[in-house]
Amino acid sequence: MLPTLPSGFDEAALRQLTAGLSAQQLTWLSGYFYGQATAAGVAVATGAPAAALAPVTVPKPQRLTILYGSHTGNGKKIAQQAAGAATARGLAPEVFDMNDYPARRLAQEENLLVIVSTHGEGDPPVAAEELHTYLGGARAPKLPQLHYAVLALGDKSYLHYCQTGKDFDERLAALGGTRLLERRDVDVAFKAPAAQWVEDVLAQLVAEVAAPAATPAAVMAAPAVEYSAENPWSAKVLESIQLNGRGSDKETYHIELDLAGSGLRYAPGDALAVVPLNHEPLVAEVLRAARLSDTAAVQVEGASLPLAAALATRRELTVLTRDVLERYAALAPHAELQHLLADPQRLQPYLYGRDVADLLTEFPSEQLTAQTLADTLRPLPSRAYSIASSLLVHPNEVHLTVGAVRYAAFGRDKQGVCSSFLADRVALGSEVRVYVQENEFFRLPQSSDTDIIMIGAGTGVAPFRAFVEERAELGTAGRNWLLFGNPHFTTDFLYQSEWLNYLKKGQLAQLDVAFSRDQAQKIYVQDRLLERSRQVYEWLESGASLYVCGDKTRLGQAVQQALGAVVQKEAGLSADAAADYVKALRKQRRYLEDVY
Template sequence: MKIMQTTLENPKDKTAVPFSRTNPFQAKVLNNVNLNGAGSSKETRHIELSLDGSGLSYVPGDALGIIPANDPELVASLIDEMAWDEEASVIINKQGETLPLKEALTSYFEITLLSKKILQQAAEFTENEELKKLVLVENANQLKEYTNGRDLLDMFRDFGPWKASAQEFVSLLRKMTPRLYSIASSIAAHPGEVHLTIGAVRYTAHGRERKGVCSVLVAERVQEGDTLPVFVQPNKHFHLPESQEKDIIMVGPGTGIAPFRSFIEERAVIKAAGRSWLFFGDQHAASDFLYQDELEKYQKDGVLTRVDTAFSRDSEQKVYVQHKMLENSKDLFAWLENGAYFFVCGDKQYMAKDVHEALLTVIEKEGSMTRDEAQAYLDDMKGQGRYQRDVY
């Protein structure tokens, strides 16, 4: 399988344009394995891609963009629902470029996300009273609620019959956005390669099974030898300290481990003098301890000074990374006082907030400070670039 993207050439000097977001590189898949063990409720893919011939490079902390393709089953359901001709040619952009409808819905347009704007514009293509009512200004909250967790197929099924062509509908859609993933490798450790750690997103909502566009593409449809269109997205706000002497504390539960694997690999190659401490968490130690063998070897070799784990489903009381931070508050504060850099990667909604609160509590308690003083201490760390977050 190859996800098609065109390579541009500069007509003046005939040299290839550098690979980028608008001109992605077709990276060959070298390895694609599930990191979770038997009995896990999760599927986390470790993917290794070749950058040979791309001229692309990266540093630990950067992200890789993938331009995905939509699920062929979902595309088929949309075309079937609307009784469209999949070979019909549709205009896809302002430049007037065209694609066959099936290809446009597969590789060009975003079809799994609904916006307020799409529903408002679609209301003109139907006599459906329910939709006309939903898009009224006074029903803004209900409209927002409807868009949550629903896609184009839901809209087609819920508010027909429709009186619009395929062209009129695709004109409402936005272009597929690249999915960004924290890079999980050091190029110094794996020359010419880039590794990713991607959790497959699958859930049921509104009576239908839902799949993450890119994560499930990678989990179910991309085999070794296939190619994926990729580009490097630098992350200026998340990187190792310039001095190799500095200590680093890394908090990365679940797929949040990704950039820290790159940090650890990089520091192993350059034989950094600074200490490193990792907090990792997931559901079960037996099936969800991502990169366990590697991490244990790094600890044995002294590359990783400490590893503290929290497996939330292995005990009566759910234990998370922030609980491990509080348990080790004395040592944690001593590391901070010694100039350690503190990094967090992963879930923005809950985990990052809980870790932030735990960090404040550690500083307040061990530094004998008020909450405001602890906050000022943390703000000072931020100002020095010693508190960095890569959250999503």
């Protein structure tokens, strides 16, 4: 129940005064008025007559700027949480997407929080590129008055873990800034450490500011259930269909999951994170290589489990990362391990394709126990897949397009932990633990009149199925153009009948395909882009947004180069000017990528 206003209080006047204020501004005002009321209450309790009280002087809130550079939107969420927590502590935070932050303002900042992710092998996300370049350049200002802290988001499966955050932290220090806290690097399970970072850094900032009184419990809303890596939803498998034809070298599955009763919502462009289980044969190989008993009890994340169960459900076995090698090297004093860790040029190729069983076999250790093995290995992270459905078209369902990863390496047959889990070990009616990962920077245009160009190869077509389903259901005026590539027309034309149906109905304005192995000379989607250069440029000049989904190196970089060539040719620009045109598309969020 909402609280009743005191008699004589003009609610209409209050609403008029606060109309147009943001949630953040309203939160600050509530704390301000609550502080005044508390101060008045204290005065009355001391017996001082109200008329004798000196006017209350409210100190100007301490300014705080919070910058986020995010690829999927996780950084934005943390920034917003930090802003809410800062407001509750009497600070005056401003939150900026790095893409929109005027770099020249940096020289005036006094308190700064930087929340930034790393994209791929050490690259800044698109939103952070300009500020990252500016800070590293000759025009960056001296910052002797700046107090700052950096939260770096990353993924330890990449060699250059949290590199962008490291760059920001080191450069701000080199320019004269003073750290409020040492930089904190967080892996894919970022929520708890990020919340702790927010708490720790704000404690530094408000050390000399009186803490505001707690919000009365009566007006606090009960938190909604949030599904996450720590609390996933168990979704029933409704359908699993192999999309490739007989004889294909690929193995792609269309998987439908039930969300009924979960309350989970998603938008086209979002991803679904799946919590996998390790394959039992791999667990057995690791146990044999470690020479440890499967029943030995270990403590993992506050639970006591048999080692085999801990390895199957809680620890990463299929991917090796640098931090695992560093911890293992302390238990296995092999000179070659130390040489690998000291040489990044050798380390990256060594890690690629190897798993935990390979490591334990190549570098056995007499010091290894069940508990030290569990402590050495990385927690088993979820795997995220682009959602291939529209919630408008499939209420209470979510669809995925999953390519099964299988390969031979170092004398053993191997497979992707989650793709093989979904392809081989999940039966109809069984349950898969999932949660939604929002991808705010891979969304459909706000205007339904905007045309879109979608470029995807293989399973990279998944989000575009969601895009077209959504726009067809809404009857949007904007045109949809799909460029899709895969090896063979007869076996690998994923969702062929759906695309042709959309094309027939006019809901897909254009469809261009590139089946690379159907002719002597390989043809890829970037080749189709070049062939359609005049049309591509006309769409872009008319305001179209362009989307790319698939492999970062083989598709993402190739499309970017082709797009530059298109602009250079059709606009008659130099290579540098064409690159600036493409860069402007990125900054305007009209050239969006979901690449991996």
